[in-house]
Amino acid sequence: PPMFQAMLARQNFSQYDLSSVILSVTGAMPVPPQLVRDLQEHIGGFALILYGTTEIAATTITLPMDNGDKQFETVGRADFFKDVKVKIVDEQRQELPRGQVGEIAVRAPMMMEGYYKRPEATAEAVDSEGWYYTGDMGVIDEQGYVKVLGRRGDMIIRAGANIYPAEIENFLLTHPQIERVAVVGVPSPAAGGEKVLAYVVPKEGAALEAKDVLGYCWGQIAAYKIPDEVIFVAELPVTSALQKVQHYKLRQQALQEMQGRSE
Structure with missing residues (x-):
């Protein structure tokens, strides 16, 4: 995603002829769902989301027939690949019914030996x-589509409620003046567990204040998910290879x- 986000953010991006592009992966x-929408609107063709890990390769994939929210907000059906099995488990690794959030587990013939x-x-x-227990948190809906919510270790607990940073990040990325964003939690007894911090990289030339970001959230996402603080930064720490935050x-x-x- 970061590479596509950087491409779309270029001021002269619209000058390029992309008529030959039929697929973005x-x-x-x-x-972010908004990124998938932007890819199809500004690049054209079909934007495909592939979910997998280094340990187990491709697990699910979105398809052109996955219409609407299924295409933009999920990573495809859990039963897409014939020999790949996907389930959601609780902390004891017991399988959960559809619609409940837990850790994504996968079994497939192309899995690593160790x-x-x-x-x-x-x-x-x-x-x-x-x-194989991926460490990714997710949910399988009643139609069998998988939604990835983020890494288990990144989950924030605030006043007894579980918050998945990717949900807040995806929403904030719909703000027209936000380039990139990362949400983390830090201990805070006053917040009933952890408080939510949003690190925001504004788009070039944007005149953005914390109150603008918080105001954008009110009435659009659950109140307990709204960040306690907004911190503006020039860049986010990322991995060198995949640019993961x-x-x-x-x-x-x-x-x-x-x-x-x-002190």
């Missing part, structure tokens, strides 16, 4: 029946700043 992290010289890590990730670095930065204020 994205994945590797939760894909982590190199790391038998303990392999045993933690893969059970005796061959199910490193949420843990933002949490570390926030905690260090909180500790500095308390």
Whole structure:
């Protein structure tokens, strides 16, 4: 997604002839629904979302016949590939019924044999029946479509409610003046667990204030998901290869700043 976001953000992007493009493929992290809409509107063709991991390759995929929200907000059907099985499990790794949020588990013939010289890590990730536990949180709806909500370790607990950063990030990316955004949680007794911080990269030339971002949220997303603070930054910490946002670095930065204020 970050590569497509950077392309679409170029001021002269509309000058390029993209009439020959028939397919755009994205994945590797939760894909903002607005990005999929923008790809089809500004590039043309079909925007395909592929879900998979290094350990198990492709698991699900969206298709042209996945109309409307199914195409933009899910990663396709859990039963798309004949020999690939997908389920949602709870913290005890018991399968959950459709519609309930939990960890995505996958079993497939093209799965890795194990982590190199790391038998303990392999045993933690893969059970005796061959199910690989991805660490991704998600849900399978009644029609069998899979929605990825984010990494298990990134989940925020605020006043007893579970918040998945990708939900807030995807919403904020619909703001016309926001280029990129990352949401993290840090401990806060006053917030009943964790408070929500939104790190925002404004688009070039944007005149954006925290009150504008918060005002954009009110009435559009659940009140408990609205960030406690909006922090503007020039860039987000990302991995070098896939440009994935490193949420843990933002949490570390926030905690260090909180500790500095308390000293």
